[in-house]
Amino acid sequence: MRIRSVTTRLAVPLVIVGLLAAGCATGDDIPAEGEATLGTSNDINPRDVSELRDGGNLRLALSALPQNWNALHTDGNDADLGALMKATMPRAFTTDAAANLSVNTDYFTDVELTGTDPQQVTYTINPEAVWSDGTPISWEDIQSQAAALSGADTAFLIANNSGFDRVEKVERGVDDKQAVITFDQHYADWRGQFAGNSFLFPKSVTATAEAFNGSLVDAAGPSAGPFIVESVDRAQGRVVLARSPHWWGDTPKLDTITFSVLDAAAMLPALQNNEIDAVGLADRDELKTARNTPGIAIRRAPGASWSHLTFNGAPGSILADQGVRVAISKAIDRQGIANALQNGMVQEPKPLNNHIYLSGQKGYQDNSLGFDPTAAAAELDALGWTLNGDVREKDGQRLEIRDVMPVQDQWVQIGQIIQQNLAQIGVKLIIETKPGQGFFTEHIMPGNFDVGQWSWVGDPFPLSSLTQIYGYNPDDLQGNYGRIGSPELNALIEQTISELDPDRAIELANDVDRKVFEEGHSLPLMQSPGNIAARDTLANFGAPGLASYDYTKIGFLK
Known part of the structure; x- marks a missing residue:
């Protein structure tokens, strides 16, 4: 299942996030470690519980408080809530x-x-x-x-x-x-x-x-984990988890886990000021700053988060024409975006070329349409979008599209690169930033965008998201916020999720992925670097890769 995130950083280390199948680079930018690929490693400072002190408060950051504490509800399908739930709710x-x-x-x-x-x-x-x-x-x-x-x-x-x-x-x-x-x-x-x-x-x-x-709009309900939600302070933007008195398993080492809502730009300073204990690193400058901060360790391992663009193809929208969406996709230099944002963070920045599988994961292959601005311009010409000055027009309408994104420097930088790319083919991109609180419920879910930027956070079950995001049922959108699809794509998805042979399911999933690219449904950009800055005394926590945390064993060294 995919859950949403407004951040390009690893803002919530409790979520399985931050994948890039690359390792070290030269110089001081990246910790000198061997090359890492998905499914090979994690970096959590593993320690026996006998080495940990009893008690303590793990302090982490959130982008926003939950809109609905029901993670099964469309308003609760986000990474911030997932971070809270993983310490409190059952999983099989x-x-x-x-x-x-x-x-x-x-x-x-x-x-x-x-x-x-x-x-x-x-x-x-x-x-x-x-x-x-x-x-x-x-x-x-x-x-x-x-x-x-x-x-x-x-x-x-x-x-x-x-x-x-x-x-x-x-x-x-x-x-x-x-x-x-x-x-x-x-x-x-x-x-x-x-x-x-x-x-x-x-x-x-x-x-x-x-x-x-x-029932869970205002507060969490009954849970069943080593921790429970003890308090929610909406004025301060703070959630405190405490040991559950009803927990039947091993006693947690921590007393509490405190989540504080912080702007993206405030997260690393909060770590430096000893206000939080771990945070994902968004860019090269943050990585250098964290490495130079006493008492802070860099933990790196691939995870399962990636940035992308979703197109709004709803009837009447400016991108309702599949041909226009595909042409715009071909005009976006995703390798250039990866170079600009991840140089110094990973050894070889690369775009993500699959919607379903991540680089290093079994099944991953390049199904993308490629970067071809010349073809993109010719396709727009053929569709009747002709240049009038710097911007194309058709039937009196200018080809201007609104790119709606969370307020974060990295999203804006991505938008600016795309803005430059699309200007070369006569498409005007207008950047609109929105607060993290209410980003999905107020803008993306209602379809109030032409292009939307956010991250998807995956898990080891990629086929479970095919219907959720790429299937199209006008009466049950689930995560298909761009309202794009076709009977052919639905049929491919149905065939794929019905296949119990794992190897055949992978083949079919890549057929789905090719069709998703051809529909101009969305455009994956890049996987997130697996860099987390954590207090060096924090154990059994950090960059988990695809591993799940044992919340009873997270704690601080004696």
């Missing part, structure tokens, strides 16, 4: 740096594919697992969530159906602590339905559309 699997899966035994004693015709998955819940209000976690929570995300009732404003539209039924197993999911169509990414960026919520949140959409 943990992962290592290579994205190998292990059942998360804090919550489930077994998760098993118990049939393929029909496909059937059996979840056996840990007998000790309870929600923070004391209610046992049961098969009914799984049944209720499956129904809510099925799409059968469009009053549920879901972020992603996560394959539950393919579920025929969820039944009680041998007791209330076992759920048996039966599919009426195969679902390739079944392991990701309650894992990665997807969480299990209590049935009190998912039982009705009213509860799903509105």
